[in-house]
Amino acid sequence: MATDPVCKKEVDEKSAPGGKVQFWGARFYFCSVDCRNTFRHEPEKYAPGKGPNYSKLPDDWRA
Ligand SMILES: [Zn+2]
Structure with a gap:
């Protein structure tokens, strides 16, 4: 299991809904x-x- 970094819920790597x-x-x-x-x-x-930093992230991150 992985941990969702935003809400800290446990997420299955193989079927992560997000x-x-x-x-x-x-x-x-x-x-x-x-x-x-x-x-x-x-x-x-x-x-x-x-x-x-966010300002240096590629454009597709800012969608
Ligand atoms: Zn979440």
């Missing part, structure tokens, strides 16, 4: 699309130290 996001070498799984979108808006808040 899918997964690869963030500078680390993989995150989400319980819902809402959580994934929240993470994409502020990844450094939920995965501190995992990558560059």
